[in-house]
Structures are given as C-alpha cells and as structure tokens.
Amino acid sequence: MNRKEKNIYETKAKILKALAHPTRLWMTEQLVNGELCVCKFVAEINADFSTISKHLTILKEAGIVESEKRGKQVFYSLKVPCVLNFMTCIEAVIKSQAKVHARLIQQIED
Amino acid sequence: MNRKEKNIYETKAKILKALAHPTRLWMTEQLVNGELCVCKFVAEINADFSTISKHLTILKEAGIVESEKRGKQVFYSLKVPCVLNFMTCIEAVIKSQAKVHARLIQQIED
DNA sequence: AACTTATTTGGTTATTTTACCAAATAAACG
DNA sequence: CGTTTATTTGGTAAAATAACCAAATAAGTT
Numbered sequence: 323m324n325r326k327e328k329n330i331y332e333t334k335a336k337i338l339k340a341l342a343h344p345t346r347l348w349m350t351e352q353l354v355n356g357e358l359c360v361c362k363f364v365a366e367i368n369a370d371f372s373t374i375s376k377h378l379t380i381l382k383e384a385g386i387v388e389s390e391k392r393g394k395q396v397f398y399s400l401k402v403p404c405v406l407n408f409m410t411c412i413e414a415v416i417k418s419q420a421k422v423h424a425r426l427i428q429q430i431e432d
Numbered sequence: 433m434n435r436k437e438k439n440i441y442e443t444k445a446k447i448l449k450a451l452a453h454p455t456r457l458w459m460t461e462q463l464v465n466g467e468l469c470v471c472k473f474v475a476e477i478n479a480d481f482s483t484i485s486k487h488l489t490i491l492k493e494a495g496i497v498e499s500e501k502r503g504k505q506v507f508y509s510l511k512v513p514c515v516l517n518f519m520t521c522i523e524a525v526i527k528s529q530a531k532v533h534a535r536l537i538q539q540i541e542d
Numbered sequence: 543a544a545c546t547t548a549t550t551t552g553g554t555t556a557t558t559t560t561a562c563c564a565a566a567t568a569a570a571c572g
Numbered sequence: 573c574g575t576t577t578a579t580t581t582g583g584t585a586a587a588a589t590a591a592c593c594a595a596a597t598a599a600g601t602t
Contacts (some may be wrong), residue, residue, distance in 0.1 A: 331455070331457050332454045334454070334457055338448055341445075341452075342448035343445050343590085344444070344445045347441050348437065364549090366433055369592090370593075371550095372591085373592070375550055375551085385525045385526070385528055385529035385532070391598090393548090393600070394547060394549080394598070395548065396550090401528060402525045408448070409444070411518070416495070449559095470580095481579075482562075482580075482581080483561055486580085486581090488579095501569090503570070504578050505569095505579085
C-alpha cells in the first residue's frame with residue numbers, strides 16, 4: 323500500500339466510519355422516503371439534541387446527506403442514496419454469522 | 433427507535449465499523465481474487481505484524497472474512513464478498529463531494 | 543424589541559480504538 | 573529436541589469518538 327493508495331483508503335474509510343454508528347445508520351435509513359427535519363430525529367431518538375445534531379453533521383461532512391434550512395427548521399436528506407444498498411449485504415453478513423453460531427451451539431449440545 | 437431496533441442497528445454498525453478503517457478496507461479489497469496469507473499483508477503494509485493480525489481478527493469477528501491455518505501460515509478469505517459492492521457507492525460519495533468542493537473553489541476564485 | 547423555538551457550537555469527561563512492543567503459541571526444520 | 577518462522581495474545585500509552593451540559597445563533601412570534 324503506497325502513499326497514494328493510503329490516501330484513497332483513508333477517504334473511503336472516513337465515509338464508512340460516518341455510517342458505522344447505530345444512531346447514524348438508523349438516521350440514514352429513515353431518510354429513504356425523503357427529507358426529515360432535525361426535530362423529527364430529536365423526537366424519536368433518546369439522546370440529547372446536541373448529540374443528534376452532531377451525528378447529522380458527521381453524516382453531512384462525509385457527503386452522505388445534505389441539509390437545507392427552511393424557516394427555523396433544518397431538513398436533512400440523502401445525497402447519495404446508494405448507501406442504503408449496504409444494508410442487504412450487512413444483513414447477509416449477520417445471517418452468515420448466525421449460521422456459524424447455530425453450528426457452534428449444535429456442537430456444544432452434541 | 434425502540435430497544436429491538438437499537439439492537440439491530442448496533443449489530444449492523446459493528447459490521448460497518450470493522451470495515452471503517454483504511455487498512456482493513458484495503459485488506460478486504462485485496463481478497464477479491466481469493467485467499468491471502470497473513471505474511472502477504474505483512475509484506476505490503478507498513479505496520480507491525482501484530483497490528484495487522486489484530487486488524488484481520490476484527491474483520492473475522494465481524495463475519496466479513498474467515499481464516500484457515502495450513503502449515504505455519506494462516507490464510508484469510510472473504511466470507512461475504514458482497515461487501516466489495518460498497519466500494520462503488522463509496523466512490524460515488526467521494527465524487528459527489530468532489531463536485532461540491534470544485535464548486536466552492538470556483539466561487540472563491542470568482 | 544423581547545421571547546420562544548429549533549438547531550448548532552464549545553467544552554469536558556468517559557469510553558473506545560489504534561499502534562507498538564514483548565511474550566506466547568504453533569508448525570516445520572535441522 | 574532446540575531453532576527458526578509465522579502468527580496471535582497481552583499490556584500500555586496516545587489518539588479518536590461519543591455523550592452530555594451550557595451557551596450561542598438564527599428565525600419566527602407576540
């Protein structure tokens with residue numbers, strides 16, 4: 323891995339890192355049907371609103387979402403919706419793991 | 433976001449987190465054409481071999497790769513290859529960001 | 543203009559992650 | 573069997589992340 327490659331992978335990792343948090347991942351999925359106001363997230367997530375705002379900022383800086391202020395509300399929307407395609411694959415990983423665990427349990431019981 | 437949903441998103445985020453590191457992302461991509469020995473990564477990454485081993489362990493525990501010991505070498509391979517599909521989308525995010533930055537630079541220069 | 547509401551920003555602390563070194567393990571080889 | 577080679581494990585210090593509270597900003601309302 324040379325210097326140039328390292329830079330590329332640091333950039334890519336930053337984007338994945340933005341998604342790699344339960345709250346941020348959930349928020350991202352909530353945007354599947356279009357924009358949502360920060361207030362909507364505040365209402366549905368059990369965390370300080372400053373925490374929620376910071377999570378949204380991280381998604382925005384990663385280039386995953388964008389925001390627009392209208393009146394005193396700020397609306398966030400998906401900028402690059404393909405990130406939602408990750409989910410199918412992540413679920414495949416979980417299922418594959420489940421199989422391994424099931425096998426292990428089976429062996430313990432034998 | 434209720435308790436059940438929270439659990440699901442914590443599990444999903446854990447998998448993304450495993451990928452969200454430049455070295456681990458690079459390693460994962462290197463496995464596209466089949467298994468590779470730990471020694472191969474050690475030869476190509478400028479980091480302590482214990483660090484590399486730990487990165488591989490993280491990918492393994494996430495269920496993304498699996499390993500097999502043959503002789504004194506350990507070979508890692510992709511267990512759920514669909515994770516490679518992420519890359520196209522990540523690159524789309526980067527390109528979309530690049531456009532924003534280009535526009536900003538343009539505006540500064542005007 | 544003062545007041546309320548929505549959101550962001552700054553600061554602090556606790557937790558997690560990362561990297562390195564040293565030591566342990568495990569297989570192959572003389 | 574002692575040695576070399578490949579990899580993992582344990583420990584530790586530094587850096588990054590996350591959560592909360594308080595304060596600032598910004599828009600709309602009275």
